[in-house]
Amino acid sequence: MYNTIVMLKKEFRSYFNTPLAYVFLVAFLVISQWLVMRGYFLRGQADLRTFFSLVPVIFILFIPAITMRLWAEEQKQGTIETLMTSPVRDMEVILGKFLGGWIFMGLAILSTIALPLVTKWTAAPEVGIDKGPVIGGYIGLFLMGGAYLAIGLFASSLIDSQIAAWIIGTCICFFLFMIGDPFGLFSLPQPLVPLFQYLSLSRHFENIARGVLDIRDILYYFSMIFFFLYLNACILKTRR
Amino acid sequence: MITVKDVTKRFGETIAVNRVSFKVAPGEILGFLGPNGAGKTTTMKIITCYLEPDYGTVKIGDLNIRDNSLEIRRKIGYLPENTPLYMDMGVVDYLLFTAELRHIPKSKIIPRVRDMVEICSLEREIKKNIGELSKGYRQRVALAQCLIHDPDILILDEPTSGLDPNQIMEIRELIKKIGKKKTIILCTHILPEVTTTCTRAIIIHNGRLVADGTTEELVERSRGRTVYYVRIKGPKEIVQSKLQELISIESLKLLDDSKDGYCRFEIQAPKDKDPSEDIFNLAVKNNWVITELSQERASLEDIFRELTTSTLKE
Numbered sequence: 001m002y003n004t005i006v007m008l009k010k011e012f013r014s015y016f017n018t019p020l021a022y023v024f025l026v027a028f029l030v031i032s033q034w035l036v037m038r039g040y041f042l043r044g045q046a047d048l049r050t051f052f053s054l055v056p057v058i059f060i061l062f063i064p065a066i067t068m069r070l071w072a073e074e075q076k077q078g079t080i081e082t083l084m085t086s087p088v089r090d091m092e093v094i095l096g097k098f099l100g101g102w103i104f105m106g107l108a109i110l111s112t113i114a115l116p117l118v119t120k121w122t123a124a125p126e127v128g129i130d131k132g133p134v135i136g137g138y139i140g141l142f143l144m145g146g147a148y149l150a151i152g153l154f155a156s157s158l159i160d161s162q163i164a165a166w167i168i169g170t171c172i173c174f175f176l177f178m179i180g181d182p183f184g185l186f187s188l189p190q191p192l193v194p195l196f197q198y199l200s201l202s203r204h205f206e207n208i209a210r211g212v213l214d215i216r217d218i219l220y221y222f223s224m225i226f227f228f229l230y231l232n233a234c235i236l237k238t239r240r
Numbered sequence: 241m242i243t244v245k246d247v248t249k250r251f252g253e254t255i256a257v258n259r260v261s262f263k264v265a266p267g268e269i270l271g272f273l274g275p276n277g278a279g280k281t282t283t284m285k286i287i288t289c290y291l292e293p294d295y296g297t298v299k300i301g302d303l304n305i306r307d308n309s310l311e312i313r314r315k316i317g318y319l320p321e322n323t324p325l326y327m328d329m330g331v332v333d334y335l336l337f338t339a340e341l342r343h344i345p346k347s348k349i350i351p352r353v354r355d356m357v358e359i360c361s362l363e364r365e366i367k368k369n370i371g372e373l374s375k376g377y378r379q380r381v382a383l384a385q386c387l388i389h390d391p392d393i394l395i396l397d398e399p400t401s402g403l404d405p406n407q408i409m410e411i412r413e414l415i416k417k418i419g420k421k422k423t424i425i426l427c428t429h430i431l432p433e434v435t436t437t438c439t440r441a442i443i444i445h446n447g448r449l450v451a452d453g454t455t456e457e458l459v460e461r462s463r464g465r466t467v468y469y470v471r472i473k474g475p476k477e478i479v480q481s482k483l484q485e486l487i488s489i490e491s492l493k494l495l496d497d498s499k500d501g502y503c504r505f506e507i508q509a510p511k512d513k514d515p516s517e518d519i520f521n522l523a524v525k526n527n528w529v530i531t532e533l534s535q536e537r538a539s540l541e542d543i544f545r546e547l548t549t550s551t552l553k554e
Contacts, residue, residue, distance in 0.1 A: 006340040017328040017369075078324030082385060085288040086341045087313040240292045 003088040007096020008103070011070070015104050020069075028062055028108050036115065046123030047130065051115055052137040052209045056202060059141075059148055060177055064169030066104060067152030068162045070097045071232075075160035090236045094229050098153055105145045109138065132211025140208035143221035147201055148173050150228035157235045176201045176224075241266040241423050242287065242393065246296035249282055256282040258447035259296070266392075269419050271434035271441035271455075272427040275548050279447040280427045281321055284397050287425070288318045300393065314343070317386035321397040321427075323378050327371035331362060331381055334370060335388060342389035356384040360414070376407040383411070387418065394418070397427040412437055431540045441540070445548040458543050468507040469495075470519055471532035476503050482522055483507070488515035502531065 015021040035058075036051045043050075074080035083093060116134050123129045148169075155169035156162075178184060180200020185193050197203050201224070204217040242264040249257045257279040264270050274280045285291040287298050289309045298305045300312050326334060335356060339349045357363060360380040365373055370381060379399065386394060399415065400408045415424065416437055426438060434441050435455055443451040443458070451458055472479050476497050483505065484492055490508045497503035509515045516533055523530050 002343075003341065006337070010337050013333075014326070014328065077327070078320060078322055079326055081285070081288075081290055081320040081324060082318065082338075083341075085290050085313055085316070085318045086338075087310045087343065088341065089310070240290070 001092075003092040004096045004099065007088075007093050008100045011097050011100030012103055015066075015100075021104065024062070024066065025108055025111060028058070029111055032058055032112060033115065040118075046119045046127075048115060048119060048134055048137060051112070052133070052141070055112075055141055056144055056177065056205055059145055060170055060173045063105065063145055063148035064152035064155060064166045064173060066101050067149055067156050067169060068166040069156070070101065070153055071156040072160050072162045072165045076162075084236075090233050091229075094153070094232050094236070098150060098225075098229060101149050101153065102146055105149060106142060109141050109145065130211070133209060136211040136213060137209040139213065140205045140217075143208070143218065144201055144205045147176075147221050147224040147228075150225040150232075151176070154228040154232045154235070157232050173201070178202070241268075241301065242425070243299040244283070244287065244296075245298070247283065247286055247293045247298060248295040249279075249286060249291060249293050255447050257286070257293075260444065260447070260449050261296075262442055262449060262452055264423055264425060266423050267421075268440055269415075269424045269426060269438045271438035272425055272444070273429065273431070273434060273441055273544060274444040275429060278444045278548070280429075280444060281397055283444070284318075284320075284395050284425070284427055288316055288395055289313050290318075314389070315392050317389065317391035317394045319382050319386045319394075319396045319399055321401075323382040325370045325378060325382060325385075328369060330369050331366055331373070332357075334381065335384060338385045339388050344389060352388060356388050359387065359418075360384040375402050376404070376410075379403060379407070379411065383414065392422060394422050394424045395427070396424065398429075399426070400428070400430065400433060408433075431544055435540055443544060443547050450547045451543070455540055459540055466509050466514075467536045468509060468515060468519075469504065469532060469534045469536070470507060470530065471502055471504045472523060472528050472530055473501045474503075474523075474526065474528035478526075479503060479528065480505075482526070483519070486515060486518045486522065488513045488518050504532070 015024075032051070032055055035054050036048075039050065071080070074083060084090070116129075119129050119134075151172045152165075152169035155172060156165040158168060159165050176199065178200075179196045180203035185196060188196060198220075204220050207214055207217050244263070245261050247257055247260045248255065260279070260283060272280055272283070282291065286293050286305070289305050289312055292306070300315060303312050303315075305312055329337070332353065335353045336349060339352055344352055357366060360383055362377065362380055362384065365377050370378060373381065379402075383399065386396075396415065400411050403411065412433065415426065418424075419437070426433070428434065438455065440454050441451075441458060442449060442453075470483075476494075480492065480494060480503075483489060488509055490510055492508075493506045495504040495506055507515060507519075514535075516535065519533060520530065522528075
């Protein structure tokens with residue numbers, strides 16, 4: 001546990017050692033806010049539905065960018081040698097890297113706090129806004145982002161090139177995101193449909209973003225996270 | 241202290257390390273020699289628990305790398321090849337991080353980092369990021385990293401590669417200084433380093449151990465003959481034929497004869513015979529002048545070349 005916290009601290013701080021964190025935060029905010037706000041007043045609806053349908057897609061590209069460096073750079077620079085010959089278990093390091101990224105991502109999500117405030121101000125005073133979907137949406141984003149993060153971290157452990165890790169991460173995230181899409185499910189054999197729906201990252205998010213916090217959805221995201229962190233540990237083991 | 245037994249490691253088709261066994265006694269500074277790609281680094285990675293051997297074991301005291309990996313890692317300080325460091329971290333931040341990762345108690349972390357900065361003379365560059373440091377300073381930071389938890393065993397993989405001669409001297413001095421209380425494996429292909437710092441050396445070639453002993457023993461074992469150089473003033477033909485008559489000389493080669501009457505010879509002598517006295521007496525008897533009489537002993541370099549260029553017969 002102590003080792004995990006040491007790693008977490010180091011990884012979280014290292015985002016801010018390079019311009020990466022600032023570039024990431026600015027780009028994420030500008031892109032997401034602009035895409036949401038451009039149609040906000042035309043729709044005339046004081047809710048965050050556009051935001052919560054856009055960000056999961058934006059995250060497919062953005063989250064693997066947070067994680068691509070985590071293992072790929074250690075391997076390229078060789079720092080993985082000093083790290084893995086320290087008295088730490090593989091899983092402690094993986095968890096530390098993951099949690100550091102998760103907190104950073106949480107920061108990115110929190111930085112969009114202006115949006116719900118704007119909706120609150122612009123809503124008709126007698127109606128107000130429906131708080132359930134907003135709170136649910138934020139929790140959902142955090143969980144879904146966690147799953148993306150675990151996938152990205154796993155992708156980064158596969159290869160020592162950051163760009164390749166980013167592309168692999170994006171592809172896996174995209175695949176798991178879109179397999180629940182009705183458009184794709186259409187062409188699948190009937191018995192497979194529930195399985196694909198269950199595995200899809202987006203389906204569970206839709207539930208939570210409606211404001212329904214179901215333990216099964218939360219469990220789903222945590223099992224996704226642990227599955228990919230476990231795969232990551234397996235990759236490290238095969239390198240030994 | 242360290243027992244390596246039958247360690248074997250393959251990468252796909254190639255066998256990087258093939259049944260290597262050796263022991264290192266406490267307090268010893270062992271030179272681990274071999275040409276590039278001989279399996280030195282792989283062996284070091286196995287001892288430090290970075291890689292797992294396919295076969296064989298490594299024991300540190302009673303601890304086994306398979307069952308007590310974490311305990312072993314605690315005892316070892318490792319300086320990997322090419323000094324990998326986090327380039328975007330500050331020097332102090334990095335040392336604090338390694339101190340924490342090495343489980344140094346909270347209250348002792350700051351004094352320990354301060355000690356390291358002093359031992360490795362990092363004061364001047366303390367405020368910089370590692371990426372801004374010169375190669376020599378990076379090497380010192382890496383060395384501080386591997387010393388910070390005061391390990392019993394140090395494994396240094398080419399600690400002086402890429403440094404200038406002054407820095408090399410400094411690092412060697414530092415190793416000697418630290419080495420008084422520790423067991424060290426020094427991995428290198430720079431031979432003078434071994435002769436000056438190590439008490440014992442082993443040579444590895446194509447993944448196999450080819451020699452093991454103190455540096456003197458290794459040189460002794462070399463099959464090469466001792467070579468002498470002599471420069472004598474006298475009639476060339478007579479000098480040459482007289483020298484050839486000496487029994488202590490195996491072969492003779494005229495190197496150059498200058499017009500001032502001097503001629504220089506390269507003389508090969510059998511291993512246990514020293515012809516210098518005979519040569520001197522001969523010169524005195526004939527009233528020749530000797531301006532050079534020197535001996536070139538077989539060095540570690542010779543035996544290294546001999547053992548690592550020959551293709552090994554199975």
